[in-house]
Amino acid sequence: MSDMPDYVRAIYTSVKNTWQDAENLDDTHGYVSYIWIPEETFKVDVLKLHVWAEKFRAHSKAALAGGATVVTSATTLIDHTHNVSIGTKTSAGGGGHRHMMFRFYQDTPYGCLERYYVCRTVDLDEYPVDIKAFAPYDLYTYETVADHTHDVVIGTVTSASGGGSHSHNVTLPNHTHGIDFGIYEEDIAGRTLSAVLYDPDGNMMKDFGVVCTGEDNVILDLSEYFETLKYGTWRLELSASGRIRARLLYYELCKMYAQY
Numbered sequence: 482m483s484d485m486p487d488y489v490r491a492i493y494t495s496v497k498n499t500w501q502d503a504e505n506l507d508d509t510h511g512y513v514s515y516i517w518i519p520e521e522t523f524k525v526d527v528l529k530l531h532v533w534a535e536k537f538r539a540h541s542k543a544a545l546a547g548g549a550t551v552v553t554s555a556t557t558l559i560d561h562t563h564n565v566s567i568g569t570k571t572s573a574g575g576g577g578h579r580h581m582m583f584r585f586y587q588d589t590p591y592g593c594l595e596r597y598y599v600c601r602t603v604d605l606d607e608y609p610v611d612i613k614a615f616a617p618y619d620l621y622t623y624e625t626v627a628d629h630t631h632d633v634v635i636g637t638v639t640s641a642s643g644g645g646s647h648s649h650n651v652t653l654p655n656h657t658h659g660i661d662f663g664i665y666e667e668d669i670a671g672r673t674l675s676a677v678l679y680d681p682d683g684n685m686m687k688d689f690g691v692v693c694t695g696e697d698n699v700i701l702d703l704s705e706y707f708e709t710l711k712y713g714t715w716r717l718e719l720s721a722s723g724r725i726r727a728r729l730l731y732y733e734l735c736k737m738y739a740q741y
Contacts, residue, residue, distance in 0.1 A: 493523040498733040505537060506674070506721040514729050516715040518681075518707070519737075525707035527734040530717070531700050534674045534693035537667040537724035541660050670695045672723040678706060681713030 504512045518525070674693040678686045686706040692699050719727050 492739055493736045494739050495526075496733075496735055496737045498735070499731060501728070501730040503726065503728040504719075505539075505724070505726050506719060507537075507724045508722055511718060511720040512727065514717045514719065516703075516717065516731070518710065518712050518715065520712045521738045522710065522712070523736040523738055525704065525710065525733065525735045527732070528703045528707055529700060529732045530703055531698065531730040531732075532674070532676070532692055533698040533728040533730075534669065534672075534696060535726040535728055536669055536696065538726050539665045539667075541662055541665070667724055669723070669725045672721060672725050674725055674727055675720045676701070677718045677720075678703065679716040679718065680706075681711050681715060686715075 502514050506512050516528070672695065673691045675691050676689040678689070680686050689701060692701065717729075721727070
């Protein structure tokens with residue numbers, strides 16, 4: 482009972498209060514619910530708390546932005562192919578070989594006219610020296626040349642075997658996502674909600690331990706902890722084993738001073 486000034490005439494009257502609270506918790510973020518006992522309070526007759534453990538609830542479903550990251554895909558269960566660009570090979574070893582130039586003639590009504598030159602590359606042992614016997618070509622020149630290279634276009638291989646079941650690392654670039662607004666709820670089966678009550682001086686009055694497991698509710702009678710009245714703010718500290726939503730509904734019946 483608080484000290485009232487001598488010149489104040491006062492009576493006390495019964496007062497009934499109810500209030501509620503709700504919040505999300507997880508295994509690293511608890512929640513504190515406050516019970517305020519003002520100095521006008523004469524006596525707390527009844528103080529009860531109804532606790533509900535509900536599905537975890539959020540109000541958006543997608544991230545706004547994402548940075549560059551490497552993602553490993555799930556294992557591919559069937560053989561498949563990949564597009565593989567080999568590119569162009571610009572040179573290849575020639576080894577010892579000959580270049581032969583033939584002068585080609587074409588018969589016409591006016592005689593045999595020189596048409597153009599034809600160049601062929603052959604191995605050293607492919608043709609004998611008497612290559613001139615191959616008419617209507619005349620050997621223009623030939624020689625054995627040293628090792629050297631030629632420009633060779635290999636082209637592009639469009640697919641290659643996947644090699645059976647395997648996974649891929651995919652690097653995602655910096656990117657953004659629009660927010661998908663809406664209500665998201667998550668099942669809380671097996672997750673627990675615990676509670677501890679402290680007085681305004683920080684003394685632990687009661688460790689209730691686990692009060693709910695999964696979607697459940699319980700009524701806690703707090704009356705006995707307020708028989709020795711302390712003014713100020715009491716704390717009910719809640720903790721959870723995972724993402725969960727706690728809903729609290731308080732009922733208080735007390736006597737309070739009323740001045741007149």
